[in-house]
Amino acid sequence: MDFELKSLTLARVCTEKCDALIVLVPDGLASAADPVSSLVAQAIKSGDFESKAGKLLGAYAPAGIAATRVVLVGAGDGSAKSVKTAVAAAMGALRGGPARRVVLALSALRGSDSEAAQAAVQACDYASYVYTTTKSKPAAQKLNRVVVGVKALAEARAGFSRGVALAQGVSLAREWANRPANHATPTLVAQAARELGKLPNIKVDVLGPKEVAKLGMGSFMAVAQGSEEPLRFIVLRYDGGPKTEPPVVLVGKGITFDTGGISMKPAAEMDEMKYDMGGAASVLGTFRALGALQPALNVVGLIPACENMPDGRAVKPGDVVTSMSGQTIEILNTDAEGRLVLCDALTYAERFKPRAVVDIATLTGACVIALGSIRSGLFSSDDALAQSLTSAGDSSLDLCWRMPLDDEYAEGLKTNFADVANVAGRAGGSITAAKFLQRFTGKFPWAHLDIAGTAWKGGAAKGATGRPVPLLIDFLLGQVQAAKKPTLKRTARPAVKSRA
Known part of the structure; x- marks a missing residue:
């Protein structure tokens, strides 16, 4: 979709020829003589409209307004959250209609034009x-151009550009998470990563089974050995800062389909296990946004990609494997495979001497029970890093919630037959999974985002959300200034016209 930023007062917006004009109306809009303001005043006076965020009123070819259709939508206090609610409601009203060119008027809002844009x-x-990739006759997308009208053009440019970049990143993440497993194999995901290598300052390397074996990633290989699809270990690098500056490393779980292996999942809703690469998709989306924004920092993305299948060669409950770190792992449940691929990727991250490492994974159903679909679970061994991620979640409206990491939670991971078991009991399942990962993070500040409840929606609205790309981008942009300071100290604790 094409987006354009334009300086438009409410008076000027009346002369904009378009298929649909969306006007965001905040609380307490001052009266004025222009046709839009008059329409708003009459609608409120009659009781047909109110400025509460998301409230709608449509009009067809109203007098004095050049647009064919006008949608008044309440924007409440004009905050970013209210703007998102308002625009989502208005776009929903237009969806499926004939509108091709839309003007989105933010001119009446009193807050920051940058944040609103x-x-x-x-x-x-x-x-x-x-989503159209695997449809034989995809419905044509009629809406192809949106003009965003603001009061102060110069002030809005930065937010507008960031919004376009985030839209591109979130769309890419949604696309790859939505694709069925036969259209999103590890090899195809690696090809998608290579496409990102065409963007400025991004380089991509892809390792296959032989290279992974040479590295000693026995835990990652154990998960992949039951599948006919060869594994891929994808390494992305965004080099926007000085070469001497340590990078932030993002690790995305890339299980392109998860049957559960020998510990097979029940059939109901197993199709949704194509979303088990939500962490990997978010890393791809984040790098797409970085390629557009070009911030002054260094970022590494690591994606261990494979399938978890119940072939005759598949790893069995009770098998013991040796991870890249040298630690041995007893695999008591083959459906706890995400942590097995992540632990080797976390060990691989050490070579970058990272400023911080954040892994992102659709890791546990227990996190869905704990937090539902509103907030992602955040686990961290570093208070400063946890606070940065929490703040980024708040500012991006991509919320997370910090969970505990008390040492006592690791007791259930003890085993007589290896250094560690890959599962503990049912109690505190998201925490014990994080405690397992923590064993492989002793050489850098680390955080884990469990996005099992937030990476996709089920039911009639089934589809990927693209989360937590907005959180990650806000976090990374916040590190641009932090990168000029010493490495995070760990603390002990239990364009004006753009295309999207």
Whole structure:
């Protein structure tokens, strides 16, 4: 979709020729003589409209307004959250209609034009996304151009550009998570990563089974050995900062389909296990946004990609494997495979002498029970890193919640037959999974995002959300200034016209 930023007062927006004009109306909009303001005043006076975020009123060819259709939508207090709610509601009203060119008027809002423009672009693109890759006759996307009208053009540019970049990143993450497993094999995911290598300052390397074996990634290989699809270990590098600057490393779980292996999952809703690469998709999406934004920092992305299948060669409950770190692992449940691929990727991350490492994974059903679909679970051994991620979640409206990591939670991972078991009991399952990962993070500040509840939606709205790309981008942009300071100290604790 094409986005354009334009300086438009409410008076000027009345003369904009378009298929649909969306006007965001905040609380307490001052009266004025222009046709849009008059329409708003009459609608509120009659009781047909209110400014509560998301409330709608449509009009067809109203007098004095050049747009064919006008949608008034309440924007409440004008905050980024209210703007997203308003734009999502308005785009929903237009979805499926004939509108091709839409003007989105933010001119009446009293807050930051930059924040409003970013929120509006993200919400507009999100609401317009349609999956078409594997449809024989995909519905044509009629809406192809959105003009974002603001009061202060110069002030809005930065937020607008960030919004477009985030829209591109979230859309890419949604696309790859939504694809069925036969259209998103480890090899195809690696090809998607290679496409990102065409963007400025991004380099991509892809390791196959022989290279992974040479590295000693016995835990990762154990998960992949039951599948006919060869594993891929994908390494992305965004080099936007000085060569001497340590990077932030993002590790995305890339299980392109998870049957559970020999510990097979029940058939109901198993199709949703194509979303088990949500962490990998978020890393791809984050790098897409980095390629557009070009911030002054260094970022590494690691994606261990494979399938978890119940072949005759598949790893069995009770098998013991040796991880890249040298630690041995007793695999008591083959459906706890995400942590097995992540632990080797975390050990691989050591070679970059990272400033911080964040892994992102659809790791545990227990996190869905704990936090539902509103907040991602955040686990960290470093208070400063945890606070940075929490703040990024708040500012991006991509929320997370910090969970405990008390040492006592690791007791259930003890075994008589290896250094560690890959599962403990049912109690505190998301925490014990994080405690397993923590064993492989002793050489850097580390955080783990469990996105099992937030990476996709089920039911009638089934589809990937693209989370936590917004959180990760806000976090990384926050590190641009932090990168000029010493490495995070660990603390002990239990364009104006753009295309999206």
